[in-house]
Amino acid sequence: MALQDLETMSRNENGIETAIGVLKQRFGERLKTSKSLLEQHAHTMTYIPSQLPDAVVFAESTEEVQHVVRVCADYKVPIIPFGTGTSLEGGVNAPAGGISIDLNSMNQIIKVNAEDLDCVVQPGVTREALNDHLRDTGLFFPIDPGANASLGGMAATRASGTNAVRYGTMRENVISMKVVMPNGDVVKTAARTRKSSAGYDLTKLLIGSEGTLGIITELTIRLHGVPERISAGICQFETVEGACNATIMAMQMGLPMARIELLDALQVEMINKYSGLDYRCMPTLFLEFHGTSDGVNEQVELFSEIAETVGGGVILWEKTTEARNKLWKARHDAYYAMLAWRTGCEGIATDACVPISRLAECVAETQKDAESLNLVAPVIGHVGDGNFHITPLVMMDDKDEVARAEEFIERLNMRAIAMEGTCTGEHGIGQGKRRFLRIEHGTGADIMASIKKAIDPDNIMNPGKVVGYQE
Secondary structure (H helix, E strand, C coil), rough: CHHHHHCCCCCCCCHHHHHHHHHHHHHHHEEEEEEEHHHHHHCCCCCCCCCCCEEEEECHHHHHHHHHHHHHHHHHEEEEEEEECCCCCCCCCCCCCEEECCCCCCEEEEEEEEHEEEECCCCCCCCHHHHHHCCCCCEEECCCCCCEEEEHHHHHHCCCCHHHHCCCCCHEEEEEEEECCCCEEEEECCCCCCCCCCCCCCCHHHHHHHHCCCCCEEEEEEEECCCCCCEEEEEEEEEEHHHHHHHHHHHHCCCCEEEEEEEEEHHHHHHHHHHHCCCCCCCEEEEEECCCCHHHHHHHHHHHHHHHHHCCCCHHHEEEEEHHHHHHHHHCCHHHHHHHHCCCCCCEEEEEEEHHHHHHHHHHHHHHHHHHHHCCCCCECCHHEEEEEEEEECCCHHHHHHHHHHHHHHHHHHHHHHHCEEECCCCCCCCCHHHHHHHCCCHHHHHHHHHHHHHHCCECCCCCCCCCCCC
């Protein structure tokens, strides 16, 4: 997305002013208009400039969310749902102003159904808080996008992360939701059963809709048993192509990897410096195996054989839980390691996902682009899914460098789509990738816009994101 293409929508000044007055009567001090809070609720975690809402409401129940939505519907005022603010591509910006509805206080774990391997939570519960709560049950929630995101936000953006190669994404792990629709009605999207043939799949429709169709106020999510054994380590390769090919072969053989994360040599150097590690600076796979003791041994043996055939070294094991946690914390802190590497830069975090057979080719060509455009752009990714991230580190006051970064992102998106992949495996569309959604889906984008218009005729739900009426 070029910065000059950032959409500015017309504002309903009178409606916004009136809605704020009405909501102030109900919420009192839980409605805030201070500039610092408005800025916090438009923070985009990317280089897209912030577009501030006019007020923030801190909701504490489904009924309060309904009240906010009904007031905003009456006065045709935009509503922007806010979880922890870790989404990318400008998903929490307010291009037409309006009301940011903060759901962090809706953080109750309502019920754990251990026998059915599911639980019911409010949207503000974070993945770390849920797993802390489940610690003594023998169960855990596996979706791990890196940031300690809220589960409502993770569902809204169809999050995935390091464990997705084995456990799937939010799409596979959300059973049902309660959602406040644009007219204030509450919809329950499904029963608590593991499957159903009853009507349209509203759950799947709303997962990944990025707040453009409704506001999630309750989720029923799948849980998984904690494995008997967890082993983690790294395997280093002479080339990125070798690391990608090892991943491809492991997936094609059906090896049930729990996590398989690629870091190129530059990214390894960055996390070494930031996290105090001392790995050799070469293409590296971070690996994790789950299962029984015998099963893990078998997985390790098979992967070692695969790695050896494509230039991989011996797996270096992290033998204690503390060391394993340090390994994955370093992986999760990779973005901050990038920013620390080049002081004063902005990280333009972007991702793509391709069929796994095209992964090595796509990564190699993307790295060549970074080199030819003279960009510092480390690679990291959930390569077991064919999904990788590359982050140009850009000095935003250097117009030439910004233009080169935008050209780089254009090439990446177009390459992924040409390889029958997608412009985003997990970051979402938001504002930043709307144009590529149209290229990727063609007339399918018209269907999405028709659904948006039918459900949200006044375009008050997170307007300017994903699709628009005129697309």
